[in-house]
Amino acid sequence: MEADLRGLDYVVVVPSGGGDYGSIQEALDAVDENGTVLIRAGNYTEKVWINRSVRLVGEQEGAVRFVVDEPDVTMIMVNTSYVRIENLTFDGSASKERDMGKIGGIRIKHIGYQYREIREILIRSCTFEHLYCGFSSPEWLTNSTITENLFINNSFSLQLAGGRGLVKISYNSIFDGFISIEKGHKTMFVIHNNTLHGCRILASAAGTYGVYVYDSEFSQSYYGGSGYEHSELARNRFVQSKVGGVTNFVNNTMIDSRGRADFVRGNVFYNSSLAGDYVVDNVFYNSTVTERNVSYIADNVLYNSTIVWVDTVTGNHLFGGGIINSWNVVGNVLENCTYGIKWHQRVLFMASPWRWRNVTGNILKNCGIEPEYDIRDEYYEREVFERVRIEGNTVNGKPVLFYKFNDGIDLGSEDEFAQVIALKCSNVTVHGIRVEGAANYPIVYVSYGSDVEIYDNDFGGGSPVVRLESVHRGEIRGNRLRGLCGGIVLNRSEGVSVYGNIFEVGNGSFYDSGGNDWYSGVEGNLWTNVSLRDEDLDGYGDEPVRIPGGGGEDRHPAYPYMRLEVRSYVEEGTTGEGIPLGLKVWVPDYSFEVISDVKLVWMRGEERWERDFGAVEGEWDFVIGLNESSTEPVRIWMEGRDLYGGEYRSEEIVVEVVDNDPPEVVGVDMPGSLANGDEFEVKVYARDNVGVEGVELEVRWCEWYRSILRLEYDGGVWRGSLRVPDNVSGEALVVLRVEDLGGNVVYYNSTTEVRDTVGPVIEEDETPTVVDCGEVLEFRIRVWDASGVGRVVVYLSGGVVDVVELEEEGGYYVGEYEVPVEVTVLRYYVYAEDVVGNSVSGEEREVEVRDVIPPYIEFRGVPESVGTGEFLRVGVVYGDNVGVESGWVLVLINGEEWRNLTLGDVEVEMPEDEVGSVILRGVVVDVSGWRDEFESAEIELVDVIAPIIFLDESEVRLKEGEELRMEINVSDNIGVESVEWWWSG
DSSP: OOOOOTTOSEEEEOTTSSSSBSOHHHHHHHSOTTEEEEEOSEEEOOOEEEOSOEEEEESSTTTEEEOOSSSSOEEEEEOSSSEEEESOEEEOHHHHHHTOOOOEEEEEOOSSSSOOEEEOEEEESOEEESOSEEEEEEEEEESEEEESOEEESOSEEEEEEEOSEEEEEESOEEEEEEEEEEEOSSEEEEEESOEEEEEEEEEOOTTOOEEEEESOEEESOEEEEOSOSEEEEESOEEESOEEEEEEEEESOEEESOEEEEEEEESOEEESOEEEEEEEESOEEESOEEEEEEEEEEESOEEEEEEEESOSEEESOEEEEEEEESOSEEESOEEESOSSEEEEEEEESOOSSOOOOEEEESOEEESOOEEEEEEESOGGGHHHHHHTEEEESOEETTEEEEEEESOEEEEEOTTOOOSEEEEESOEEEEEESOEEOSOOSSOSEEEESOEEEEEESOEESOOSSSEEEESOEEEEEESOEEOTTOOOEEEESOEEEEEESOEEOSOGGGOEEOSSOBSSOSSOOOEETTSOOOOTTOSSBOSSOEEOTBTSOEESSOBOOOOEEEEEESSSEEETTSEEEEEEEEEOOOOSSOOEEEEEEEEEETTEEEEEEEESOOEEEEEEEEOOTTOOSOEEEEEEEEETTSOEEEOOOEEEEEEOOOOOEEEEEEOOSEEETTOEEEEEEEEEOSSOEEEEEEEEEEETTEEEEEEOEEETTEEEEEEEOOTTOOEEEEEEEEEEETTSOEEEEEEEEEEEOOSOOEEEEEOOOSEEETTSEEEEEEEEEOSSOEEEEEEEEESSOOEEEEOEEETTEEEEEEEOOTTOSEEEEEEEEEETTSOEEEOOOEEEEEEOOOOOEEEEESOOSEEETTSEEEEEEEEEOSSOEEEEEEEEEETTEEEEEEESSOEEEEOOSSOOEEEEEEEEEEETTSOEEEEEOOOEEEEOOOOOEEEEOOSOOOOOTTOOOOOOEEEEOSSOOOOOOOOOOO
16 A cells, blocks of 8 residues: 655655656645655656646756657646756757657746746756747746756747846856747846857847846847846857847947947947947947947047947047048047048938038047048038038148138148148149158048149158049149059049159059040150050050049050160270270150169179269260289170169170280199109199189100099199009100180190009910810910010919919910829919019919829739639729729629629639629729729639538348339539449449
8 A cells, every 4th residue: 555645845756666756746746835856867758737836856967857758748837936946857859850849848837817926936957958948937927046057959948027026047058049038027137147059039028127138158149128128238248149229238248249239338349340329438349330329439449440420429549440421520549540530421402401520639640531522413512511620630740731612722842731621612732742651541632622733742642642522623743653652533523634743653543533634735644553565665655544434544654764775895805904885875855854873784704893873864985994814704784773663774795805815834743753553643833814724734654655634723723633553664744734714725844754663464364274184284374564574484283383484475475284184173373573573473263174084993813713612812903093983893693793892802702502604893983973894804603512422321131132222312512413323242
């Protein structure tokens, strides 16, 4: 019988048994009010209702899982206040796999009527995944907390309605899915320390006191609010996210994100955009700030960021970026900004008074002010410009001059300014000013004026340098645009002539909408960075330079040109003399200077000389000197540069230089006496006015032998080494050949004595390497000596010790030696002496002696016969010229081998049982493999042993008439032929 557990405040649910209950719903129905239900680990498919205040907790986070087994269900329904749910996992993945509809995790739902206030709900350490909604409450939540939960891939992570008091959502991790706050009734929602990725917070609860979001991480997420009395986002971090509908946006960090808020303070923006009403004390990096309604942007720091369409911009500090199309721009600091302060104002009609454009008190560094107006009806021009105030601004410490409605403005070199801006002015003249440094703003800006004259200025900056908008008549001449400046812009202007200027920038930075002239009728402008052709070399381009815009072109552009010529009055020069030259420089007849400098250049090898003539033009003569130390050809040309970066070079001429002075041998250091085999060094001291090309040493040892050596130069001396050949002697002739760099040659001769200290040379030995023993070996050896051969001897060894004196015959030394028959190997070496006693011994050589004499064997003292059982004794004589290797004697009886005896005298006992013939056969083999056999004469083997008779000698008595019978036993070594017997008595 099961125990009744009702009334307990702590029960345990174990699905497999062993706990207080096997069902969660049974445990919830049984536990006391404010009791605890502990759920052991496992998967549960129950749909649970909580109808009393209770704590429902899993034994371990992630171990208790609610799973789905039917469609369109909520796993836990709560119908009361004071409920805590902890450590549970709600998994709806099966519903998505099987299309089971909308599956919920936990839902607060009062049975009976809606909008009942539910208090003190705690959802903690739970996981909601793959659900339609994780936690939802259409009832009014009051003083409830959702904390430390994990929401993954839900359509709605949270759907909430506020009641009274406080609802906290904290320390949750939410990946994908909406957080929807749909209703509110005097509730404060506090959302803090959450991590959100791919999540959208939609807070549109009318009547709610407020929503506060702080210390949270937003990634690819969205926050949107409306209908609150107050909302604030503070100390959050937004990455690739979007924020809208916020009252206060304070101390947040936005990265690659967008935001809209009423009051924005103390935030940091990276690569983001912001629309706000009141934006102060923020820091922007690569971002954009624009108005939301009528906005106020103040005291911010901006790096490479822009402020666009803002009503009031004041007290800001910009590094890069700029302020664009804003109305009241006052007291800002702009450094190195791309746009500076810029606006474009287009007026088609005016239905009401035009707004004031107020740009005052700004400090600009390396940037400027760039207005642009497009007023389509001249009736409105004065009314628009009357509402423009540009005062007290500076660029790089110099003032920005502003004029409107003036007639007669004359600005020259004595006037100091960074920019001049003239609106609706006439007779404007700017001349003789110099601008240095790059600038991204117009230096001269005239809008809706007439009769503008800009001449003889040197612009090193400005972009564009001059901007004329809707200007009638003008002249721009004699100016220089260089460095990093832009060009000239003529927009909606006509009757402006542009000529005689030097443009060191490309035509791509120029603009002309049409109706203007870019040359005077004779001369255009000089374009140094435009690629032109001047095939006729008249100093003007063959084709016009086209100006981008409406068809303007420079029809006669100047082409920087300089013609340089150099010629020599002689065909070749001589060392120590000079080369007279004629020089010429020509340029077209421009209205501006062209030549920067001209110089003459001449080179010998890598050595270079220059003579600078400066900015000269015309023809003149010049002589370059030649020293005595070089015959290298002289390359000569002229180089020139124009003032605009062009470089010119004449054709190169080459003048040959000759040297007529021969070199001189100052001294020779060489031994006066040498011996064969000596290594000796030769030192030669030579000099020349140009230089010694080389020294060659030739030693003629004799008529038929000589050595040639190219000496090497080593620190003031020419040196080289030679070896005296072994086969020379006597007086040698030494010839030195010295050549200078000019091809002049001198010879120096001397002699030296060579002593013979080397023995003869055994050049060739044609003696046979194989000979038969007993034959004659013929020696044939070639021996040579420079002094003469005195004696040649052959020393023999290897079985013999002997000496053979050789005689000279036909260039060889020959002799004979009869090889003894007993010799198998013969060794010898050659000893030779020259006539002065130097000797040499050759290497020992070996001659193979072939043994061609076979051995011999014979028998002596061979008897004619021998008796059976007797000893046969025969002498054996054998031998060989070299030596016997082996031998034996065969004894044959009646042709059959009877005995094989070792080599030596024969002494063998003959058999008693055989008679017939005996033959001895001797065999001998020498060490060379030769073989000899010898057979004796036939020896008769005779039987010399008589038969033996055994007779019974006992007394025999016979009767008369009886037959006598006797048994006689006879034996013989060979056999009994017959028996005869007789008796007597």
